[in-house]
Amino acid sequence: MTQRLPGVVGLLLMLMAGLVEQAAADEACAIDDAEQEICLTVPAERIVALSPGATELLFAAGAGEQVVAVVDHSDYPPEASELPLVGSHDRLDLERLVALQPDLVIGWVTGNPAGQMERLERLGIPVFRIEPRTFEGIATALERLALLAGREAQGRLAAERFRQGLAELAARYADAPPVPVFYQVWDSPLMTVNDEHLIGKVVTLCGGVNVFGGLARLVPRIDEEALLVADPEVILAGGRGEANRRWLEDWQRFPELTAVARDNLFFIPPSLLQRPTPRLLEGSRRLCDRLEVARGRR
């Protein structure tokens, strides 16, 4: 009996070691956009998304069913707007959030209050912060979120589709004649984007040249005079709402603008461009099309 003891102990030890190894193999780790590594031993089952963009990315990564709550203005995909709310992105209802017992929270690096995020982490809830600033950032966000939610295959597929779509656009417009473009984020105050902004990158992708691309700030406020001097060939605008062309009509006041003279005033629904999600591909396609139309009017 006693002789066999070491053998039993050895067996137990081996078993335990095996278990540990097994767990380590199952642990899913991903690095978020704030350079923090988050590891989950089991795929997240109850996810809260703290920005409309995060909601969209989760659904696109195939983790839509695991999302238990979202914030205000999470309107895509449509089923996301049915989900319970935990406040707005900049003013979270922590109590309700915690009561939902999430096992993963998808935060927004610059959009969510840092203090509330840290509070969540102190409560032991893993917070994965995302804020893609590049096309590749969007693709890997899909993959990383899918990994944490145990939907790796779907995530990889979505990411590949996105990369491929953009690569096609890039290939098609790589040698297209450049088009000076102004992208209008807002009308009052008049705001645009620089080249660092995702929208700026889409403009470049489509063979456009963002006339305010060189400004230092991501979303600079400019005056009309600067626009008149820059004289873009195309004016692209989002708008208040998804189908509001009023901002474009406003530019008709300046018939000497090339964009006005050639009627190159185009509306692109803001949600297709202004959120770092796979829908950006659709927005990019439309933007590229518009620039192509403008080239045709030369």
Place this chain on the structure above:
Amino acid sequence: MSRLETHGLVIDVPGRSGGDPLDLALLPGQVWGVLGPNGAGKTTLLHTLAGLRPSRAGRVEVDGVPLTRLRRRRVAQCLGLVFQEHHDGFPATVEETALIGRHPWLSPWQMETAEDLALAHCALARLDLAELGGRQVATLSGGERQRLAIATLLAQEPGVWLADEPTNHLDLHHQVAVMRLLDEQAAGGRAVMMCLHDLNLAARWCDHLLLLYPSGEACWGPTDRMLVPAALERLYGQRLASAEVEGSRVFVAVP
């Protein structure tokens, strides 16, 4: 030259129900003193006479015309007031302050003329303020401010002078100077009425007195008939002693 009359006037002292109706006639050349303890309504009376607050009953007439029927500017040409309190919200110089006395005489589009300026300077000089023309009012002493208020009234040149404790804050010399000034105004055909706390000034300078009791009772008449020690003691609720000094009656409160 204006005359100020009241007909059945009951002043509106808050918290007092009744009051004797006043039928006064303040005629050119007269100097009236209003005597009474604190809260008897002396200031209220002056303000009511100037049309600055409504009466409870009766009316005030200037030269036979009810005050309420006159425009404020016309009233200010006939009738001027020295207030007991002076407050200044904004900085102003002494000269500017005296000059606003000319306001009732200028039309909206007119600037002050050299003549107005001369009148203001004259008034300031008359009250020993000529040197202070450029000074800020806020830097004046209490007595200087009081004299400035009187100088402003002098520049206003109203027919009827209503002065609320004109000797407030004044040293003895200036008390006499101001009383002499008021007396001269009356001699020049103006009517003067002033509230006083100093019985001796009243006895020396006023030809008519109005005694106002806290209850609203009032009696009035020529000074010699009104300066009865018993009546005055009742007015103030204070024992008085009186004597004759250089031909005038002097009253002293005795404990």
Place this chain on the structure above:
Amino acid sequence: MAGASLRVCAHGHPTLGQLALTLGLLAAAALAALIVAVALGSAAVPLTDSLAVLVGGGDDMSRTLILELRLPRALAAFATGGLLAVAGALMQVLLRNPLADPYVLGLSGGAAVGALLAMLAGLGSALVSGSAFVGALTATLLVFGLAHGTGSWTPSRLLLTGVVVASGWGAVITLILSLSPARQLPGMLYWLMGDLAHARGPGVALGLLVLVCLLVVPLGRSLNVLARGGLQAAALGVPVRRLEWLVYLLASLMTAVAVTTAGSIGFVGLVVPHLLRLVLGNDQRLILPACALAGGTLLVLADTLARTVIAPEQLPVGVITALLGVPVFLFLLHRSR
């Protein structure tokens, strides 16, 4: 240089000559500021071209830049600054309180609530302006009605009512801001800070400014007397109640138009009247037109800087008015002691 000759006015009353000289100097300064505003911008237009445009020449681009962008904006800035400064001076006299400004009675709060609600509803800039104007008038009538409630209103009662109502508006503004979607916020904040970028058609504001200046000149001496207190003014023949109503309504209308034109630009209405009083004395006949000119000049310069300092990016003009005005004011205050 001008200071020495102007200082004379501070003592004694101004003569017509001094009045004309002072206002002439201020008008020249205003004109210079307008020329600078028209000549400077994020686009470089040679001064000769600018002048050519003003006399009817120049190429198309210069014409558009100057006649359609810079000139209307500069004139709107001038009118707004003038209206705010005059309204501030009037409010100070009305309330006998040197700390009063055009917004002290909650008028800008009402306008802001109107404007922000219109923005929240996604309405265009014309409707935002209209809504701001309605808000401003509502605020005016509300305060006036409440202060007047029992039949007598004293300046202190009016002030207290206004300050309380203003803080109520403040709470509503915060509420709207916290309920608004993030993308609306920059527009709202810029509106609250004051912004001339969308001030088109300065006609109404300029017209009102000129009208009020003509109207207050004959009222100037009465206002001087009113500044000494209501009773004193009444005793000197001023129809106090009527004048106070008129001043209140005028100041409110001016502020409403200013706020509608450019949002709530702070500082001009409070400090310009004080600044001028320190230099020119307190004769409203001089101060009010001087306020119109100096307030306008200040805002034109501030807006020019706001447009050009980090061009083509823009700064909120209210920041510049304060940065320009505070040191000048403190210097004058220090010197006057």
